[in-house]
Structure formats: C-alpha cells, structure tokens
Amino acid sequence: MTTTRIPVWPSDPVNLEILSVSEDTLSGFQADPFGEIAARCNVPPETVLERVRAMLEAGTIRRVRQTVQATRLAPGALVAWKLPAAKLEAAFEFMAGSDPFSGHVVLRSTDQGAAGHEFRLWTTLKVPQGFSLLRHCQYLQTRVGAEAFRAMPARRLFVLGVGHLRRRLVQVGSRSDVPTEARSTDVIALDPRQWAVLAALKRELTAHEIRRDVWTSRAAEANLSREDFEAVARELEGLGLIGRFSTFLEHVKELDGGERVTRYNALFHWAVPAGRELEAGREVGRHHILTHAYWREAGPEFGDVNIMGVAHGLDKDLLLEHKRAIDQHLSDIGMPFTYTNVFWGGRSEIKPSEVLPGAYERWCRDSDLDPEIMKEAG
Numbered sequence: 001m002t003t004t005r006i007p008v009w010p011s012d013p014v015n016l017e018i019l020s021v022s023e024d025t026l027s028g029f030q031a032d033p034f035g036e037i038a039a040r041c042n043v044p045p046e047t048v049l050e051r052v053r054a055m056l057e058a059g060t061i062r063r064v065r066q067t068v069q070a071t072r073l074a075p076g077a078l079v080a081w082k083l084p085a086a087k088l089e090a091a092f093e094f095m096a097g098s099d100p101f102s103g104h105v106v107l108r109s110t111d112q113g114a115a116g117h118e119f120r121l122w123t124t125l126k127v128p129q130g131f132s133l134l135r136h137c138q139y140l141q142t143r144v145g146a147e148a149f150r151a152m153p154a155r156r157l158f159v160l161g162v163g164h165l166r167r168r169l170v171q172v173g174s175r176s177d178v179p180t181e182a183r184s185t186d187v188i189a190l191d192p193r194q195w196a197v198l199a200a201l202k203r204e205l206t207a208h209e210i211r212r213d214v215w216t217s218r219a220a221e222a223n224l225s226r227e228d229f230e231a232v233a234r235e236l237e238g239l240g241l242i243g244r245f246s247t248f249l250e251h252v253k254e255l256d257g258g259e260r261v262t263r264y265n266a267l268f269h270w271a272v273p274a275g276r277e278l279e280a281g282r283e284v285g286r287h288h289i290l291t292h293a294y295w296r297e298a299g300p301e302f303g304d305v306n307i308m309g310v311a312h313g314l315d316k317d318l319l320l321e322h323k324r325a326i327d328q329h330l331s332d333i334g335m336p337f338t339y340t341n342v343f344w345g346g347r348s349e350i351k352p353s354e355v356l357p358g359a360y361e362r363w364c365r366d367s368d369l370d371p372e373i374m375k376e377a378g
Contacts (some may be wrong), residue, residue, distance in 0.1 A: 067243035126353035158285030165358035265345030
C-alpha cells in the first residue's frame with residue numbers, strides 16, 4: 001500500500017498559489033482566515049487547510065498567526081549592538097533564546113570602514129507598556145557583555161509586511177502610483193478585556209488548530225462567547241492594532257530538499273535632510289520590493305541615517321539593482337541624501353516580540369529582577 005506525500009515545498013504550484021495570498025495579503029482581523037485564503041486563490045478550503053497544516057509541520061511555514069501592530073502596543077526600537085567578536089555568538093543565542101522581548105535577531109555586516117560596521121548584532125525590541133526600553137537595553141548590555149548599543153525607535157512606519165514569494169516577481173523600480181501612508185507609532189492603552197482578547201488572538205496556531213473554526217477555542221480562553229470575542233477583535237481593529245493574518249515562511253534557512261525562500265536580507269540606509277523624513281519615507285515606501293520601511297534616527301554612529309528599508313531576495317545583485325532604483329527615484333524627485341549604505345543579514349532568528357505587561361513581570365521574576373526597577377520613570 002502506498003501513500004502520496006503532501007507537497008510541502010514553496011515552489012509546488014498549489015502551495016505557491018496559497019502562499020502568495022496567505023503571506024501578507026489578508027489585512028485586519030480575519031473571522032474565517034482559511035476560507036478567505038481559499039476564496040482569493042481559488043483553491044478548495046480543504047486543500048488550503050491540508051497544505052498549510054503540512055507545511056507548518058514540515059517547517060516550511062514557521063508560524064501561522066493573526067498579527068497585531070506591536071508598535072502601537074509597546075514601546076519599541078531597532079537596536080544595534082557592538083560586541084567583541086568572541087562574545088557575538090553567545091549574545092545572539094541569548095537574545096534569540098532567552099529574551100522574549102527581542103524579536104528579529106540578525107547578524108549583519110557591511111563594508112569595513114563604513115559607518116557602524118562594528119555593530120554586528122541587530123535586534124528588534126519591544127518592552128511592554130509601563131516598563132523602560134532603556135533599562136531593558138542596559139540589562140541586556142550587561143548580560144551579553146556589549147561594548148555599546150544604539151536604540152532606534154521608529155518615529156513612523158511606511159511599509160510593514162512580508163510576501164517574499166510574491167516579491168520574487170517584482171520588477172526593478174516597481175512602485176505604487178502614490179506615496180505610501182505614514183503610520184503612527186504612538187502606543188495605545190487597552191482595558192483588561194481587550195488585553196485578554198489580544199493575548200488569545202495573537203498566539204500562533206498549532207497544527208491541530210489549522211481548521212475553519214479558528215476562534216471559538218480562543219474565545220473560551222478569554223472567557224468570552226465567540227460573538228463577543230469577535231466584537232472585541234473588531235474594536236482592536238478599529239484602533240489600528242490588528243495587522244494581518246499570515247503564514248510566515250522561513251526567511252533564510254534551508255528547507256527540506258534544499259530549497260530556500262530567500263538568501264539575502266538587505267537593510268538599506270539613507271540620510272535625508274531634517275524636516276523631510278516623512279516625505280522621503282513615503283517615497284521610499286512606494287517601492288514594492290520593500291517588506292519594511294521606517295523613519296528611525298540612527299545617529300552619528302551610522303552616518304546620521306534616518307530612513308531605512310528592508311528587502312529580501314535570492315539574488316544579491318538584483319537587490320542592489322532595486323536599491324539603485326530607489327536611489328534614482330529619490331534623486332529624480334529632488335530628495336537629496338547625504339549618505340546611504342547597505343547592511344547585509346547573515347544568521348537570523350525571527351520571532352514575535354512579547355508585548356503583554358504580565359509576561360514582562362513574570363520574566364523579571366524568573367530573571368531575578370525586581371519589576372519595579374525595570375519600570376519607566378514616572
């Protein structure tokens with residue numbers, strides 16, 4: 001007796017159809033996410049469920065979850081760390097494995113002598129409401145033996161997505177017809193019921209939860225009916241706190257069979273004139289190749305860059321062509337930049353940063369830290 005193995009590689013035609021939709025096109029709260037994926041890619045719902053479940057179990061998909069806009073839920077920053085070479089790997093392991101508030105953990109490199117080339121470890125960091133981002137960074141600095149760090153909070157977001165498979169087909173210079181929206185990063189306070197729904201909503205799905213009725217069991221966790229749970233989820237969506245429902249692919253690691261979703265991860269830097277950051281960011285954010293774009297103040301360590309973008313791909317030279325096209329667009333519209341650079345990603349671990357205040361208190365106690373000491377002054 002033979003059995004047919006369900007294809008789990010991204011390049012399989014059916015999987016490609018599903019993933020091109022499910023990676024980053026389902027914005028907002030999705031009451032029936034897998035039904036919506038099926039409708040958009042014209043694949044039967046039973047096949048969508050079967051393929052997503054199989055890809056999750058095989059590791060092709062690293063997580064399936066309803067995302068939230070963490071930048072509106074907890075103070076955050078992109079943090080660059082300067083460490084002695086001998087401590088770099090141990091610091092990476094600690095950030096990736098022992099700090100639930102550090103999300104993307106990436107070893108990056110750039111040309112020797114370029115601004116900030118000594119800063120090899122880069123992390124995204126969220127510290128739940130009421131606690132101090134600076135104190136958390138100082139704790140991590142001591143814990144991993146960093147010589148210095150630079151925390152760069154996002155002042156505005158212009159692009160926030162994934163869609164790696166879809167972006168493989170993006171033509172160099174492809175961009176939207178109008179500048180992208182500049183999204184606020186102001187943190188919003190929630191009431192206990194909203195936090196309870198958000199906590200149940202955002203946790204990634206296990207393989208056995210890949211089914212049409214995703215939310216009834218999560219509603220029970222929040223001690224709410226399915227109808228009330230969905231109503232609160234819509235409240236959160238109205239506050240701009242819900243991102244998208246997404247199947248996240250493994251960014252760089254080799255999958256079964258040797259296939260990779262991406263090979264290169266580029267962090268682009270531009271230094272534009274003070275006062276023109278919003279204009280520049282909205283123009284950079286028009287470019288379809290970017291998965292992230294934001295206004296962050298990097299300071300003199302990094303040539304005073306203030307606009308950053310992230311792009312992923314299989315071809316390094318092609319990513320550089322995309323970068324040159326963005327540079328040319330800025331020049332064509334009269335947007336000067338005094339400095340630009342690229343930091344290339346190497347080893348990486350990608351996970352969502354924890355944003356629940358209760359989780360931070362528990363982590364403090366588990367780490368022999370007084371939660372009161374870690375709170376924001378005032």
